[in-house]
Amino acid sequence: MTFFTQSIVSRIAQSHIHYPKRIAECVKLPYGLLYHDRENPGSHMCNHAVITDMSGDLDLKVRQVTEFYVEKGLTPVIYTAFQRKAYRIMSQPLRNNGYSVGKYPEGAFFYYPQGQTGSLPNYSNRVKRVQTEEGILDMFSDDEEGVYNRTVIRKLLPGEGYYLWCVYEKDKPVAVASLVMMSEYRTSVIDNVYTVPEYRNKGYATAIVRHALRMHQACSDNLVFLYAYKEQPIRIYRKLGFVKVNNMRLEYWNAWMDI
Template sequence: MQVPFNMKRLIDTEIRFPQRFTTMVTKNWGFIFWNEGNKASHDSNHAVITDTIGVESSVRELEFFYKSKGISPRVYSALKANELERIRPALDGHGFTIDIMNDEYFVHDHESVLHPVEELHIDRVKKLDIDMMETIAVEFGGDWTIKVVEKHLQHPSYHLLGGFVDGELASLASVSVFAGYSRVDDVFTRNMFRGKGFAGAMIHHLINYHRGISDNYLYLYSNNPAAIKIYEKAGFSRVPQDFKTWIAYKE
C-alpha cells in the first residue's frame, strides 16, 4: 500500500541520491559529496547546505575541502524556501558564481497518452559496451558521465533503459529506486534520432517498466519546455514548490 505523497521525503531523496555513485560526508551544516576518481562530475562533487546558521564558516569549510582535493568548489540548492537569500552573502563573499536553474519537479499521477514506437526496441542495459560509451561521451560532453553511469550500474536498484533502432543506440533513460520514491534521470535522445517520437516512447515504456518493479512515487525534474510537454503527456504533474533551484561554483 502506497503511503501519502510527502514532498519532504522527495526532497530528501533528491539531495542524497549522489551517494549511489560517490562518497557522502555528513556535516552538522549539511552534506559533502566527493569522488576523487571523477573530479569533472558536478553531481559527484558538490556540497549541500541544509542549515544556514553559521553559513560563513560552512562555505569556508567546504571551499577548503574541495580545494584540498584538487576539485572546484560547488554548492547545490537544499531545495528550501528562501535559502539563497540567507546563503548568498557568504557565497558572494567567497567569490562564487550563482546560476538560477528554475527546475520544476513532477510526480507521475495519471495515465500516459503516449504510445510505443514500433521502430524503437527498448531493453534494460546492465553493462556499457564500447559503442555506448562513445555515444554517451559525445552526447554528454565527457568521460565523466560514463564513470557516473558505470558506478550507478553496480547498484541493483538502478535501472538503465536503452532504446535501439536496428541495433544502434537511439535513446536512454534511467530510474533509480529508493525508499518510497523513484527518480527518473539520464533521459536523452541522440540528435540523429530526434523528431521521431522516441523520447515519448521511452518515457512511456519507463513508466510501465517501473510499475513492474516498484509501487513507489515516480518523480523527475526539468526546466526544458519541450521535455516538460512530453512528461505531462506521459502523466506527470507539477508538484507545488516554494523554493528555487540553483547552483554556486568557483573555478
C-alpha cells in the first residue's frame, strides 16, 4: 500500500510515527514498529505498535503484536499509521483479537508556515533556556501527561537537537515548552507544552512558543509542527499563526486491549 508522498502531511505523519524512537526501544518488523519501555509501563507513547503494512494476514500480525507486549507485561496498544482507509481495513482484525478501537477526531496537527516568523516579536527576557532537569521535573503532575513530559525531558535534554525553555516566577518553574529537531524529516516538533495550573491564562506558554519559533527561524528551515486536541491551546496556536492540517488527509485512531 502506498503510504505518502513527500508533502507537508507526509513529513508530519512520518515524524510523529518515528518520534518515539527518541524515548523508547524500537523493534522493527517487516510490517511495522514495536515501541517499548519497561521503565514507563503506563506510557502509551513509549509502549505501542504501529502497523504500516496492512497487506497479508492481519489477524496474524495483530496476534504477534499482542504476544510481544503481553510477554513483557505491557498493555497492547496500536496507534494509527495515518494511512487512508486503515481504520476500515484494521478495525475488524483488531476486534477479532479482543481490542477496542476508537477514533479521536477532536485532535489535529498544526504547522507553522515558513516565512511567517518575520512578524514575531523579539525574544522574551522572561523565557530561559533549561540546561538541566534539576527543579523542572517536580512541576509536572502524576497523570499520563506528566509522566510523558518527565520521560521526554529526562531522555532528550542531555542530547542534541532538543531545546527546552521555561518561565520562572520567583525562581519557581511555572511553564515550559520544548522544540525537537528531526533532521531526517526536515521537521521540528513543539512538545512538552505545560503550565502549572495556578499560573495558567497568564500567557506564559504562548511566550515560550513564540520564543521557540524565533529561535528556530535563526537556525533552521525545518517545518515546525505540533499536535493539539484541547480547545484553549488550539486557539493560542492559531493566534500565533499555526495552520491546521486537513484532517481529511489523515486518519486518527488507536486500539487497545484491557488485560
